[in-house]
Amino acid sequence: MSSIWGTCHMGIALYLVWTSKSISKTKxxxxxxxxxxxxxxxxxxxxxxxxxxxxxxxxxxxxxxxFILLTIIYFYKISKPAAYLLIPYLLWVSFAAFLxxxxxxxx
Numbered sequence: 704m705s706s707i708w709g710t711c712h713m714g715i716a717l718y719l720v721w722t723s724k725s726i727s728k729t730k731x732x733x734x735x736x737x738x739x740x741x742x743x744x745x746x747x748x749x750x751x752x753x754x755x756x757x758x759x760x761x762x763x764x765x766x767x768x769x770f771i772l773l774t775i776i777y778f779y780k781i782s783k784p785a786a787y788l789l790i791p792y793l794l795w796v797s798f799a800a801f802l803x804x805x806x807x808x809x810x
Contacts, residue, residue: 712788713741719785720778733777740770747799757807764800771796 720733747767751760771793779786 716785716788719782723781725781729780733781736770736774736777740774743767743770757803761803761807764803768796
């Protein structure tokens with residue numbers, strides 16, 4: 704779902720958190736949330752395109768949106784620039800959710 708530019712932002716954000724001096728439960732949770740949202744990002748394409756199921760895609764994208772938000776919150780606690788880099792990704796997924804919802808409703 705994410706563009707190449709978005710993937711670069713995600714990678715840089717992850718690098719900033721990874722290389723931070725912080726060693727804490729917060730950092731571990733940030734990595735867990737990042738991994739979950741990354742898998743969910745890939746899974747949306749499977750539900751929406753492969754299964755051709757806009758309802759499943761919409762439910763999945765809402766869960767994805769939540770995990771991106773959690774990732775941003777936890778990244779913010781470790782590295783503010785890392786969190787800011789994920790905001791365009793959250794906006795893009797919000798727009799994709801809007802499109803997914805409309806496709807689901809009007810088909």
